Amino acid sequence: MQHDEHGDLVDPAPVIVLDEVSKKYVSGSHTVTALDGVSLDVERARFTTIMGPSGSGKSTLLHCAVGLDRPDLGAVTVDGVDLVGLGERELTELRREKVGFVFQSYNLVASLTAVQNTLLPSRLAGVRTRTDAALAALEAVGLRDRASHRPDQLSGGEQQRVAIARAMVTRPAVVCADEPTGALDLNRGRQVLDHLRSVVDDLGRTVFVVTHDPSVAARGDRVVFMADGRIADELDSRRDRLDARTIALLLTKLEAAA
Amino acid sequence: MIAVAMLGHRWRSVLGGFITLVLGVCLMTASGTVIVSSLPTVLPRLENATVVVVPHQAGTRYDGSTIRASWSESDVEAMVDRLSSDSRIRSAVAERRFEIRVMDGNQIVDDSADGPVTATGWSSFLLGDGSITAGAPLTEPNQIVVPDSYGLDPGDIITILTATASWTLMVAATTDSDGVFVDDVLAAEATAQVGLIGVTPTPGADPKEVMTVVQTVIGDHGVVLAADDRAAVRPDGGETRNWGGVQLLILIMLITAFVSVFVVGTTFTFQVAVRRRELALIRAVGGTPGQVRGMLLREAVTVGVAAAVVGAFAGVLGSGVLGGWLVETGLLAHDWRTTLSPAPVAAAMLVGIGTSVVGVWSASGDAAAVSPMEALRPRARTTRTMSARRWVVTAGAGMLATGLAVGTVHAEQGLSIGLAMGVSAALVVTAAAAAPAYLPRLFALAPGRRSPLVELLRAEARTGAGRLAATMLPALLIAALAVTLLGMNATVGGALAEHSSGDLPGETALRRAGGGTGVTDASVERAARLAAAPVVSTLSTGVYVNGRWVEAVGLRADAPPADTVRASPAFAAELGWEHGDSVDLTWRDGTTGRVIVNIAPLPAHAELWADIALSHELARKHDRSTFISSAYVDGVDPAELSLLLADQGVSAEPVTGLIEAGIADELAMLTLFTWVLLGLALGYAAVSTANTLSLATAARRRDLALLRVIGAHRRQVVALALVETASTVGVGLLVGAGLSLPGLFALAHGMRDDFDPRQGLVAVDVVVPWLTVGLVFVACAAVSLVAATVPAVRALSRQGPR
Structure with missing residues (x-):
């Protein structure tokens, strides 16, 4: 919370830049505007969370920001690369290189062990990553001794931590997560958040999280609130108090307005 | 690596596909091996004849076998003389082959399960690879050499029946070949026809030179065959004897391939449906569509290779069983033996692996199209039921069915059956593809x-x-x-x-005792003495008109007068013959003659296959060796007649x-x-x-x-x-x-x-x-x-x- 006190930190170019991004979904006869001209910079080496009521467009924002989905209008840049006009294969390769993913659940390929899962992205990229690196990444999330276990032999929290290790092993520009603690109990959720936090604090990486849980958002450096496909408000630890209560109040206000 | 690891984890889910492929490759290997084993090969009886000369092809018989022209006696003599005079040729043998029945008293000794039994002159023995197992070579005109499978011993006295004669002969030797050999003089008595000339080279002669010599001598009098081409000479009446079995095996292979693709396809389509989330995850963490597709293809190939190895092994073991069963059911010739060759095994394995790739192809396309977004949804369930691919298949198969249906109505009869089957198949595909819609x-x-x-x-x-x-x-x-x-x-x-x-044109039919065909002239004459009406008999022979083979029937009852032939109206119209015309014919024995044409319908029992009718005597004069194929008698007691004909190996049965x-x-x-x-x-x-x-x-x-x-x-x-x-x-x-x-x-x-x-x-x-x-x-x-x-x-x- 005292991060903004380190005012002398160099603030380089943002990792992700969204410029006037719009996205509509056609569902049957009616059209849903998921994003309505959203512009956002995701700053480097910070923990940014997106919050908002269901249907506010927060997940669509994340998908568009990392090239999982394509916006109808507007531009997206990831680590200096403009996503507009990239083919499916190029997008995949960009994600592989610059983005690490942690999902709510079912993060791991069931037939592969923890260490094999950790190595999967670099294998897919055709990069020879030493098993040491994967083991070190597992060590960092406290699962060195579970390396040869399969997902069904791991608890939900351990699975999420393996996913964090996997997300880190390729040294991506940004680690993004969609409700990373959504399927976990309080204690295990806290552990996972600790590890995500350390990705920023100890490794100086960028973390970008979508959540509806104020206690998750409270662990971040910056909270962006969304409503009706637009950015409705924002809290930044440099200026504002970032605690679960404040965040929850703001969220309730937005939900009431919706 | 990843594919193998994933496969190892879910082997149970690909088990169905694996079993199907093992079965498929096994059946294809076995069927292919049996088919290859039944392909025509050089007959053992021609093994030592480096070069074989046969007359040109003159047509096809009603049973589908090839018929060749007839050489005249003088042509044969000239060819044999010129061939024998070359120093590089040890011998040139004119083979005279004729139908026989081997009798031991009233007992038939030979085995006619695979077609008519034939004999040749002793000189033909050296063309084959048989060797004497007991006794000594034939030296006297009253001797005979028989296969040791007949169970006879040298010194045994047996009776040989030809179509027109009966000889009492002593067994001089038995051999391990399947041929019956008599003195060459007897053979020339039994038939005037020479079906082939077999050439054996002088030891040390260059086979290529021998071939050249033979070609020069023969010119365009015949076809010169060497090496594997000699397989064109087929067993008597045996050209189509494996056809039933081969047809069945081809159908088995087709169904096998079709169903395998189908089952493997379903297996992998399910794999993709069940694993969407995992595939989406792989896409999300950096797998390109191509990599996902490649992963599935590798899995399929792994399953395919494993199944191909197991299946091929089982198929090789099973080919003997399959072939044996086909022999038992009469779909393969009795002398069929398995010959293992790598080609059908390799082909079956490749088809098996190919099948798994074809089966997974469409599924891998679906897999590649999985969006990485699906990994982010807690529980993906697609509500879209008909993929674009399904609509395309539905529309395509539907249009095909319509087109074929139109064709069925307009096509000629033979083709329309195939088209109608196609309509049904296309409709089934349409119904299958559109199923999620209805x-x-x-x-x-x-x-x-x-x-x-x-x-x-x-x-x-x-x-x-x-x-x-x-x-x-x-x-x-x-x-x-x-x-x-x-x-x-x-x-x-x-x-x-x-x-x-x-x-049938009579109350009692004469047949080979114990099943089969072939009645001697003597049997018919004896029956005629007892019968109330002329015996209806059919001698299936032929004549050559301008070098073209024409099926002819020799008749005893209702026979055309001497020196005339009866042509069916349709055939006469085809050749432009008028009633009373004199026409030149070449007979079965290679001689030529002039006859007067009568145009009239042939008897009902012959008109379906023959175009020309002759009197039995005229037919017999030019075809001494062919047995009468069927004979019918009226006003006799079948049992009494059977007794009378027992020594001819003929029985009389009510029709x-x-x-x-x-x-x-x-x-x-x-x-x-x-x-x-x-x-x-x-x-x-x-x-x-x-x-x-x-x-x-x-x-x-x-x-x-x-x-x-x-x-x-x-x-x-x-x-x-x-x-x-x-x-x-x-x-x-x-x-x-x-x-x-x-x-x-x-x-x-x-x-x-x-x-x-x-x-x-x-x-x-x-x-x-x-x-x-x-x-x-x-x-x-x-x-x-x-x-x-x-x-x-x-x-x-x-x-x-x-």
């Missing part, structure tokens, strides 16, 4: 609005239409195959039984039931084909059904367990699975049966002119043995229900939704 609608019609079970059923049909369609597919296939195959069998059988019953027995034989063969193919298809479909259903039920284990948690009784959940499966399979069976009917009706329509042309078009009814079809359907439903219930019960025995 199945939910059919389920929506289910009665019992208030029942929660029915409500659930309808909802499941809406969201799981793809799964239901996959469940229905094997049933659809089974129904289509069962109705088509059983219907064809019954329809063809019914039509044969109804329309083939012709009249009553003969035609029926013939039809019954034909129908038995047809039924055998039907059940082999149906059994094969059903076996595959059962594997496919079990595979699809167990995969489908396993995939929704979570849903079933959830139902239990929210208060459904175990039996309610099982009932849901049962009712759903029963309804889906029921729809598949009905649709498949219905769509096969157009093909059957077209078949019946096309068969109307396949019978006696004198009757014109006959009425052919479509017959479907519904009872048998029903039993097949019940079996299919039973397999389906067991396959659906077992995984459901197993799924429920695990606690709670996981």
Whole structure:
């Protein structure tokens, strides 16, 4: 919370830049505007969370920001690369290189062990990553001794931590997560958040999280609130108090307005 | 690496595909090996003849065998003389081959299971690779050499019957070959025809030079064959003796390949459906569509290679069993032996691996199209039921069916049967591809609005239409195959039984005792002395008109006068012959003659295959070696006549039931084909059904367990699975049966002119043995229900939704 006190930190170019991004979904006869001209910079080496009521467009924002989905209008840049006009294969390769993913659940390929899962992205990229690196990444999330276990032999929290290790092993520009603690109990959720936090604090990486849980958002450096496909408000630890209560109040206000 | 690791984890889910492929490769290896083993090879009796000369081809007989021209005696003499005079040629043997019957008293010694038994002059012995196993070479005119399989010993006295003569001879030797050899003078007495000249080279002579010499001498008098080309000389009457077996094996291979692609395709389509989330995850963490596709292809190839190895091994072992069974059923010649060759094994393995790739191809396309977004949804369930691919297939197959249907109406009869079968096949494909579109609608019609079970059923049909369609597919296939195959069998059988019953020209038929054909002239003469009316006999021979083979029949009753031939009106019109014309013919023995043409219909028993009739005497004069193929007598006691003809190896039998027995034989063969193919298809479909259903039920284990948690009784959940499966399979069976009917009706329509042309078009009814079809359907439903219930019960025995 005292991060903004380190005012002398160099603030380089943002990792992700969204410029006037719009996205509509056609569902049957009616059209849903998921994003309505959203512009956002995701700053480097910070923990940014997106919050908002269901249907506010927060997940669509994340998908568009990392090239999982394509916006109808507007531009997206990831680590200096403009996503507009990239083919499916190029997008995949960009994600592989610059983005690490942690999902709510079912993060791991069931037939592969923890260490094999950790190595999967670099294998897919055709990069020879030493098993040491994967083991070190597992060590960092406290699962060195579970390396040869399969997902069904791991608890939900351990699975999420393996996913964090996997997300880190390729040294991506940004680690993004969609409700990373959504399927976990309080204690295990806290552990996972600790590890995500350390990705920023100890490794100086960028973390970008979508959540509806104020206690998750409270662990971040910056909270962006969304409503009706637009950015409705924002809290930044440099200026504002970032605690679960404040965040929850703001969220309730937005939900009431919706 | 990843593919193998993933495969190892889920081997159970690809087991169905694996078993199918093992079966497929096994059957293809065995069938291919049997087919290759039955291909014509150089006959053992020509093994030592480096070069063989035969006359040019002159036509094809009514049974499909090749017929060659006849050399005149002087031509043969000239060729043999010139060949023998070359220093590089040790001997040139003119082979005279003629039909015989080997008698030991009233007992037939020879075995005619594979066609007529023949003998040649002793000089032909050195053309073959046989060797004497007992006794000494033939030196005297009253001696004979026989195969040791006859069970005779040197010194035994036996009787040899030819068509026109009877010789009492002493066995000089037995050999390990299958030939019977008599003195060359006797052979020349028995037949004037020389079918081939075999050339053996002087030791040390260059085979190429020998070939050149022979070619120079023969010129265009004949065809010179060397090395493997000598396989063109086929056993007597044996050109088509393996054809039935080969046909069946080809059908087996076709069905095998088709069904394998189908089952493997279903297996992998399910793999993709069940693993969407995992595939999406791989896409999300950096797998390109190409990598996902490649992963599935590698998995399929791994399964394919493993199955190919196991299947090929089993197939090689099984080829002997398969061949033995075909010999037993009479579909392969008795002397058939397995020859292992790498080609069919390699081909079957490649087809097996190719099949798994083809099977996975479409599924891997679906896999590559999985969006990485699906990994982010807590529980993805696609509500889109008809993929673009399905619509394309539906539209394509539908248009094909329409086009073929139009063709069926307009095409000539023979082609229209094939087209109608195509219509049925295309309709089945259309019904299969469009299933997700109509199945939910059919389920929506289910009665019992208030029942929660029915409500659930309808909802499941809406969201799981793809799964239901996959469940229905094997049933659809089974129904289509069962109705088509059983219907064809019954329809063809019914039509044969109804329309083939012709009249035989007498009360008593003369036949080879113990089955087979071939009656000696002596038998007919003896019968004629007893008979109340002239004996009707048929000598199947031929003449050459301008070098072209014409089927001719030698008649005893109703015979044309001497030096005349009777030509059928159609044949005379074809050649431009007028009644009373004098025409030049070449006879079977190579001599030529001039005869007067009478134009009149041939007798009913000959007109279907012969174009010309001669008197028996004229036919016999120029064809001394061919046995009379059939003879009918009136006003005799069959038992008495049989006794009289025992030494000729001929028995007399009442004709009553003969035609029926013939039809019954034909129908038995047809039924055998039907059940082999149906059994094969059903076996595959059962594997496919079990595979699809167990995969489908396993995939929704979570849903079933959830139902239990929210208060459904175990039996309610099982009932849901049962009712759903029963309804889906029921729809598949009905649709498949219905769509096969157009093909059957077209078949019946096309068969109307396949019978006696004198009757014109006959009425052919479509017959479907519904009872048998029903039993097949019940079996299919039973397999389906067991396959659906077992995984459901197993799924429920695990606690709670996981």
